[in-house]
Amino acid sequence: MIHKLLIANRGEICCRVIKTAKRMGILTVAVYSDVDQDALHVSLADEAVYLGPAPSKQSYLCADKIIEIALQVGADAIHPGYGFLSENAEFARLCEQNNIIFVGPPIGAIEAMGSKSAAKNIMQKAKVPLVPGYHGDEQSLDILKSHADAMGYPVLLKAAAGGGGKGMRQVWQASEFKTALEAAKREAMSSFNDDLMLVEKYLTQPRHIEIQVFCDQHGNGVYLFERDCSIQRRHQKVVEEAPAPGLTDDLRQQMGEAALKAAKAINYVGAGTVEFLLDVDERFYFMEMNTRLQVEHPVTEFITGQDLVEWQIRVANNEPLPLHQKQLTINGHAFEARVYAEDPDNDFLPSTGRLTLLRAPAESAYVRIDTGVQQGDEVSVYYDPMLAKLIVWDMDRSKALARLHLALAQYHIEGVTTNLAFLNKLTQLEDFKQANIDTGFIEKHQTQLAQYSGAQSSTLVPMAALALMLKRQQHKSVAQQDQYSPWSANNTWRANETYSETFDLLVNNESHQVCITQSENKHQLQFNINYQNQSFLCTGVINQQALISTINGHKTSLPFCAHDLGYTLCHPSGLVRFSAVAADLGLSEDNNQHHNFAAPMNGTVVAILVQKNESVVAGQSLIVIEAMKMEHAIKATKAGKVTEFYFKVGELVDGGAELLAFDTEE
Incomplete structure (x- = not known):
């Protein structure tokens, strides 16, 4: 049995793995960067070892350093969580070379699914249905655009090595293709160090349905049913649920068997997720396979009663799967809402700051909170802005949804802007209640979701x-001798009144x-x-x-x-x-400056898209800031020219800092 487990990750997934490992009697080791030294995952682990500076490329992505730490502390296994090195074949190979168990799939399976284009070719041979698209190695602008033109717009650009919505762009017309491709490639290189792209026909009303599969080293494989992950923004999931509403038993079986076929095509072992697009005509198409545990795995755990992290550890320990397919059943309904430090009213820009207040709903048999933060923590620019996952369960969808609404109302965070109010509004929309959902749900209901509905009460x-x-x-001074003295009062007391x-x-x-x-x-x-x-x-x-x-x-x-x-x-x-409201003493000066070109958040300049003194049109992108794994382009509000850039590519900027000087055309 695995004796000591190192978790090569941070935040809520690290905390999640630690809890199961401890319940199984396994010692745990955490790693941490400069900004994570006081993080929750560090305090929960039995041991914690310093990894490096805050940027992930200097810490959580340093495979050699993590292996060195594992050998140093005597860890016989490494769990990669998700993100970072979880789907990195070279990291899995390093584990194997150092006789460390990698709690994940075989190296060959990671390599097979690591490239979306290669994965499409494998699935085509395995007769798993595919979305029409180009998955080739020729990557010139002309070739990629010619395939997009032939398919017809809209198309979807996707990083071949991608995941989590990174390196992905919708392109609605030919004139947008070049700019979208450059942005997708840049983001893919930043996130995965690989900018190989594929082009697919973009389905306009699909649902995003994924199947949880599990295989062991003895030839056994099962699917633990499906999750509906259609509610997304920027191709990143926001609300997930299981089972998928409206799916017939026959269609569920077809998709489950197709997912197992995909897993067996690459001799898969461990936890994996096969993602499909389900069109309105109930045809489904293979999208990708994630060779790791998914962020939304708790909803599957709720409806099946299984601990998927325990399954991962047991399979990695060469044990057979705990259950066969016929022993698995669906019980009730579960939702997961991802709580992000972001501003839904400002294009979901990430938010940084200190968590001055954090009150989560009480956990119970119906409510679960997976988190990696606590009150007083600083939310930095270096990592994904997800603060927690709120997971609820009940016997049917309507009851589970009522649980979700109550829990969201009881969840309070201050110090950063969050999407809690947005989640509450979204899940109370009538179309969501009726399960009229697809991947364009948020865009379709943007007007309703943008309508401010702050706290309501006459008191x-x-x-x-x-x-x-x-x-x-x-706030009265502790030095005051007589608390009843009018001279000690800090209000507007007056004699005889x-x-x-x-x-x-x-x-x-x-x-x-x-x-x-x-x-x-x-x-x-x-x-x-x-x-x-x-x-x-x-x-x-x-x-x-x-x-x-x-x-x-x-x-x-x-x-x-x-x-x-x-x-x-x-x-x-x-x-x-x-x-x-402070009294206006006439001392302030309103210079009426309008800061159109201020950094919307702390981040790094990753691209300057125009030359100094080059004429630009309204809406043209000028400079790109990256923070918390997300890019934001600063655009010209009017026609004119940039007369000065105040920052260079690679430089850090503070939120609110002026990025450039701009002259408008007269």
């Missing part, structure tokens, strides 16, 4: 005002005027808050990062935190960010 403004007054009370104050409160970027009178009743401060000609009698206390308030007899307790920009209350219907 939100009074509640925010109450919190502000209570924080004032807390009832305390009263009128001020403007900024709540979720909207200004509200409130009038507050204060009194003391049975040693408890009472605030009578007048807002929109209504009177609210309020009492409360701020205790252990929560506001416990009673407003007109209605008592509630909400998570609460302070930060640089003010305060945040976590209401069930959304975050409530608020602060007192």
Whole structure:
């Protein structure tokens, strides 16, 4: 049996593997970079060893260094997780050469599926249905474009060595092809060190259905049913569910058997996922095979009652599969929602910062949280922005969806912008409830999803005002000798008058005027808050990062935190960010500068697309920033020319920094 397992990864998947390994009595070893030295996965492991600087190419992608550490600590096996080195055949070969068990498939299977183009050829020979496309080695612009032109637009460019939506671009017309190809190649080289591309016909209304397969070293193979991963943005999955809604038993069996056929074609061993596109006519097409554990594997675990990481470890230990196909059944329905540090209202740009508040819903037989972060952690620019996975289960889809809605309402994060409110809106759309989904779901419902629907309650403004007054009370200096002295008060007390104050409160970027009178009743401060000609009698206390308030007899307790920009209350219907509006003393100067060319996030300049003083048109891409495995192009808002670039390719930039000087055409 494996004695000591090194996990060559970080974050939530590392934590996930550690939990199962510990339950199986296996010692665990974590590795960490400069920015991860205090990370959750480091504290959970039995041992942790420093790996290198923050950039993944200098740490988590250093195969030789990881092998060296494994030998140093006496690890007899390595689990690669997903991403990083999980589908790297050379890393698996290094493990074999050093007599370390690689908890993954054989080297040959990784190599066979490592190139999407080679994989297509293998699947074609195995008679697994394929999407029409070009998978050849000739990579000139003219050749690739000629195949795209022949297929007809739209087409999809995909990195042959890719995964996770990296190095992938939709091309809707011929004029976009060159720019899209350059961006896809650049992103593929950055993510996989390989820019070989393939071109496929883009299906406009497909569902993304993947089959979980498992094979052992004794010739046994099973499929653990399917997952629907159609809800995506930028070709990256956002919400997954199992089983796929509306799939007939016959179609499920056809797809499962096709997936096993694909696995057997490459003598597969271990956990793998065969991904298909399911068209509206119920025809399905092989897309790719991921030779690793998938991010969304927990939904399969929920509906089958199996621990797939345990299966991986047992298969790697040369044990037979725990169950045969006929012993596997589907029980209930499960959803997974990926919680990202990103801004859905700003093209899903990643967000960085410190997690000043993190309150997850309570875990139970129905709710599971897979995460690698904790309150106080810093979300950096170096890694994927996923913070956690929220997984729920119940006996059927509608009940599981109700669980998901409740759990999302109970999930509160402050310090970075997240997609929690977006997930809540998305999963409450009627089309989602009715399972009318395909891979274009988010784009089709963009208008509805973009409509701001912040926290809703008539008492939100009074509640925010109450919190502000209570924080004032807390801020009294500890040096004050007489807390009842009017000279010690930090409010607008006046002799022989009832305390009263009128001020403007900024709540979720909207200004509200409130009038507050204060009194003391049975040693408890009472605030009578007048807002929109209504009177609210309020009492409360701020205790252990929560506001416990009673407003007109209605008592509630909400998570609460302070930060640089003010305060945040976590209401069930959304975050409530608020602060007192500072008095305008006429000292500020509005120079009316409009920063069109500021970096939207901390990141690295990866491309400068135009020459200095070159004439450009509105909408033309000028410079590209990369952060958290994502590229963002800064575009010209008007016709004109760039007169100066302030950064060079390869340089780091801070979010908000001006990137270039631009003159518009008169």
